[in-house]
Amino acid sequence: MAKLLHAAPGEGLAYRTYIRTVKGRNNITLTTLEHMAQAFGLSIADFLAGQADIETWARRLDANSIRARLAQIINTQRTQRDLFCYQMAKLLGVSEATFTKLQRGTGNVSVDTIAAVANVLGRNPATFLFCNDDC
Template sequence: MESLGARIAAALRREREGAGLSVSELARRAGISKATVSQLEGGTGNPSVETLWAIATTLGVPFAVFVDDDEPATTLVRARTGAPVPSELAPYSATLLTASPPQARRDLYLIRAEPGGIRESAPHTRGTTEYVLLMTGAARVGPADAPVLLAPGDFLSYRGDAPHVFEALQPGTTAVLLSELR
């Protein structure tokens, strides 16, 4: 199985070139440094969730394009064995559980978060909706201007193409997040 860094590098190069953008232009549009894009394409970068989301949004592709490893039709992801991508700004990580097939635009993630920071997400591609099912702990989730307090078993959907947040309020908070682009 290919490493996460190698998957990100290959996908980033493929998507950037497919969009007809130079490394410099992609970096400028995504609001990140040219060195960061170059390192990621070289397989030496260690991207945060924020960096990958910025690049994905700029390229108009799902976040999963960078982390999916094209597993066979039957996929088992055992607890704590996936490849989490950490946040730079909050005690939060996202592990891709399954990516959408080419004809669909939805990805499923396992979120692990701890109190002590708010994961603020910039708007994703227009038409994105996020669905969250809180599994353990407690969290404030949803639109940045009106987050909702969730307890285990609570389900929430909200526009992912507007600013949104995820703030863990208890240790060991976990959630399943589905991101869908229509």
């Protein structure tokens, strides 16, 4: 835990964030998850997927790569479903502003939002970002 909390400013986790996360009172973002995974010597994919079998390439994904994959999945699904952005946002249960960030792969998306997107798309929330096909 010391490595997690005692990093240079802006590189680690604030003690408050750590405590809120441990107590289950924090909606963990990809940035926080990336810090935690690094502190434990894990990839983000391993941290999220747990014991699930994931491809080797997925273990190399950082937070920015995951945002880009999520954006790709969302944009593909929106196109396949022939939906406008506001309709896809409503389907996913997010505001249009949040959808715009998701669609562009920007912002600090939360793990809860990723799970909600996966559930709406009928995919496994822990692994759908780390596979090449529909899983």
